[in-house]
Structures are given as C-alpha cells and as structure tokens.
Amino acid sequence: GDSVTQMEGPVTLSEEAFLTINCTYTATGYPSLFWYVQYPGEGLQLLLKATKADDKGSNKGFEATYRKETTSFHLEKGSVQVSDSAVYFCALRGYGGATNKLIFGTGTLLAVQP
Amino acid sequence: DVKVTQSSRYLVKRTGEKVFLECVQDMDHENMFWYRQDPGLGLRLIYFSYDVKMKEKGDIPEGYSVSREKKERFSLILESASTNQTSMYLCASTPGGQGYNEQFFGPGTRLTVL
Numbered sequence: 515g516d517s518v519t520q521m522e523g524p525v526t527l528s529e530e531a532f533l534t535i536n537c538t539y540t541a542t543g544y545p546s547l548f549w550y551v552q553y554p555g556e557g558l559q560l561l562l563k564a565t566k567a568d569d570k571g572s573n574k575g576f577e578a579t580y581r582k583e584t585t586s587f588h589l590e591k592g593s594v595q596v597s598d599s600a601v602y603f604c605a606l607r608g609y610g611g612a613t614n615k616l617i618f619g620t621g622t623l624l625a626v627q628p
Numbered sequence: 629d630v631k632v633t634q635s636s637r638y639l640v641k642r643t644g645e646k647v648f649l650e651c652v653q654d655m656d657h658e659n660m661f662w663y664r665q666d667p668g669l670g671l672r673l674i675y676f677s678y679d680v681k682m683k684e685k686g687d688i689p690e691g692y693s694v695s696r697e698k699k700e701r702f703s704l705i706l707e708s709a710s711t712n713q714t715s716m717y718l719c720a721s722t723p724g725g726q727g728y729n730e731q732f733f734g735p736g737t738r739l740t741v742l
Contacts, residue, residue: 548730550733555735556735556736557632557718557720557733557734557735557736558671558718558720558731558733559733560730560731563730603670603671615661615673615676616731618670618671619670620668620669620670621670621671
C-alpha cells in the first residue's frame with residue numbers, strides 16, 4: 515500500500531542555518547504530496563503542496579519539489595528562524611478517490627536555537 | 629476562514645469510562661476525519677466520514693466508534709476507555725470531490741486515561 519517515510523528527528527539547527535527534511539514515498543499512480551506543520555500546542559496546518567511531477571510548492575520561505583524519478587518531496591528552507599520550531603509532517607493523497615484521505619509520515623521535530 | 633473546533637483541549641478519564649470527543653466544522657465540508665497522534669508513529673486514521681450518517685474504518689478503528697448525525701459534527705466515541713488510548717486526538721475536515729483539497733485540522737484533544 516501507499517506509504518510515506520521521512521527522516522527521524524529531532525533536527526536541531528542554529529538560526530539562519532539551511533534546513534532539509536527528507537521525505538520519500540511509495541504510491542501507485544500519481545499521488546498529490548503535502549507538507550503540514552504543527553506548532554507547539556496546535557493542530558496541523560498545510561504548509562505547501564504539489565500535485566504533479568516537477569511541481570514546486572512554496573510558502574513562508576519553505577520549498578519542496580515533487581520528484582517522481584526519486585519518489586521524493588524534500589522540504590527545504592534557506593535560513594530558518596526560531597519561530598520555525600515545530601513538527602513537520604510529509605503526507606500523500608493517493609491518486610483517485612473522493613474522500614481526500616491522507617497518509618502521513620511519522621513527523622520530524624525541528625528545534626531552532628537563537 | 630475555515631474553523632474546526634474540538635470540544636476539549638485536555639481530558640482526563642478513568643479506565644472503563646465512555647468518552648465522547650466532539651468535532652465541529654463551519655465550512656459545510658463533506659469529509660471529516662479522526663486521527664490519533666503518538667510520538668514516533670505520526671498520525672493514524674481511526675475513522676472517517678464522507679457524508680451524514682456515513683462512516684468508514686480507518687487504519688486503527690478497534691476500540692472506537694463514531695457518529696455523524698449532522699454534516700458539521702463528527703463525534704468519536706471510546707466505548708470503554710483503556711490506558712492504551714491515552715493520546716492526542718485530532719479532527720480534520722475537507723470538501724468532497726476529486727480535487728486536491730487540503731485537510732483543515734482542529735487544535736486537538738489530549739486525552740489521558742488513568
């Protein structure tokens with residue numbers, strides 16, 4: 515079945531460092547891919563998405579490119595801030611289907627130190 | 629803005645109690661979901677509903693049931709709470725159809741079963 519694998523955390527960075535959180539997936543057909551972020555004490559919110567191969571999703575300085583050849587959707591940011599400290603989830607929605615079910619990775623905790 | 633609310637942020641119950649977790653969304657979404665979130669396991673789907681009175685089992689339905697009598701409200705029921713159901717519970721909703729719609733999450737209910 516479909517699955518998502520993302521790098522284990524925690525990831526600890528200093529402010530202004532470069533961030534990469536790896537995400538790879540297994541799916542049939544052409545899934546849509548998402549990154550969600552969960553700030554402390556809150557629910558998840560959509561950070562960015564990509565719906566077809568070679569699409570780049572971007573938001574708040576974060577980017578991720580849908581790479582079908584490597585089945586990857588790595589999250590990157592050029593210069594992290596303390597306010598980016600959160601848990602990041604990679605997710606996919608399988609091709610077809612009407613219920614918008616998502617399959618989530620295990621989450622990666624990012625801690626940014628001043 | 630879409631708003632998904634959950635009845636409690638924190639809940640403490642005793643083993644064997646019947647527990648109700650309520651979720652309400654205000655955007656007329658067809659689909660609603662209940663997840664539990666545990667460290668190292670990410671989000672796991674318990675149940676979802678794609679219409680009033682309709683429900684489908686997710687990946688971990690054992691020990692849970694759901695109710696959807698009105699479109700805006702989706703309830704998760706723990707018939708007889710057990711300590712292994714101590715977790716964070718997240719509700720989400722999304723429009724129906726084949727589009728690439730994001731899921732909108734509530735803030736979560738942290739349930740402790742003693």
